[in-house]
Amino acid sequence: MSLWEYANPKKFMDLSGRLMPWLSWLTAGFVAVGLIWGFFFTPDDYRQGSTVKIIYLHVPSALMAINTWLMMLVASLIWLVRRHNVSALAARAAAPVGVAMTLIALATGAIWGKPMWGTYWAWDPRLTSFLILFLFYLGYMALWAAIEDRDTAADLTSVLCIVGSVFAVLSRYAVNFWNQGLHQGTSVPVATGNRSVDDVFFIPLVIAMVGFGLLFVTLLLLRTRTEIRLERLKALERRERLA
């Protein structure tokens, strides 16, 4: 019994089919609790007023926008090394979710930025690197869409994803070059260990972050299942034509 067993589409479909309802409800629960708690049951910030509440959408979606690309990178590597079909399909299925998360992060950031920074957009390192990430997602999806043959497309997009990751990281540090920018540092203690946010805001934020993580997993499973079914449909159609 190992993880690789689920590289078999049949086993993957069985397991994900059983998990889907549970995951969906869990996701709905976490997102609803996180967002409702965040929006309606937290006090306003003493300087930012109620605009601070956009953080419950902004931070989780930004988190998932980056992690989706990371997941695509891992899936691409697995496809190139072990050639598991589910892996390639999962990478393809993840890209639109990642684009949506990137757009949500950019849009909520702009909406918050107008009253707080006085501008929707600034060429700040974090903002710029998210825009570049968005462009990478677009290129990745366009390449998938342009190639007919599934295996070729999976190979090419995997290489693009790996090379793109290197250049995305490079761009991230290249834009640092201009200045430190407007965007504040992290409020979430991952690397620094000290937290600038009070528990009142932090607990719903963590719940919302978990919720968005679950949302990503749910959407990913759902979309991968769709992709597998599409492949089966194509195989059936091919057989029909040959018969």
Added chain:
Amino acid sequence: MKALLIRDIRLAMRAGGGFGLALGFFLIVAVLVPFAVGPHGDLLSAIGPGVLWVGAMLACLLSLDRIFQLDFEDGSLALLATSPIPAEAMVMAKATAHWLTTGLPLVALSPVLAVFFNAAPGAYLWLPVSLLIGTPALSMIGAFGAALTVGLKRGGLLLSLLVLPLYVPTLIFGAELARRGAEGAAVQTPLLLLTGISLASFAALPFAAGLVLRVNLR
């Protein structure tokens, strides 16, 4: 590999519409920008290095499909793939040929175009230097993009969508180097980083491009 390099350079120079076209495009872009923003000397000298860098980047981009597409269409790419030189070396030779026929002329032309932009004295040295160091990276990254899209019927637009995000770091450091050089500020950091990008591209990307070419030719 040398024979392939010489063949590609010869093809680029003799076949119409390759060699001079990128240069002409670069010239046109450089001339059009002052028309668009107006003839204000200060403004032009401020944006000059950046605009010329974008122009050089676009000129590179437009000539990328020449790297593999023609050879793919007439079948010589398949022949080259069965030849004893590995695909990685082929990519290296072709990217070098592309740089020699596109990047290098752009470098030579850039001080002339800097005149149009009312450039500061430092720009006449540092703009060509930044292009000289940066355009090899543009050619190599472009060769990777061209290898990705070689089998596609209408790959042109897709190619730009794939390649332009990859050009971002090179553009940032290149334009920064040219700008700092023009203003007489310290140039060491962007100079080293830009050199690093070019060298790393030539060291690593042939493998990715070779892999992709083999996938596209199977």
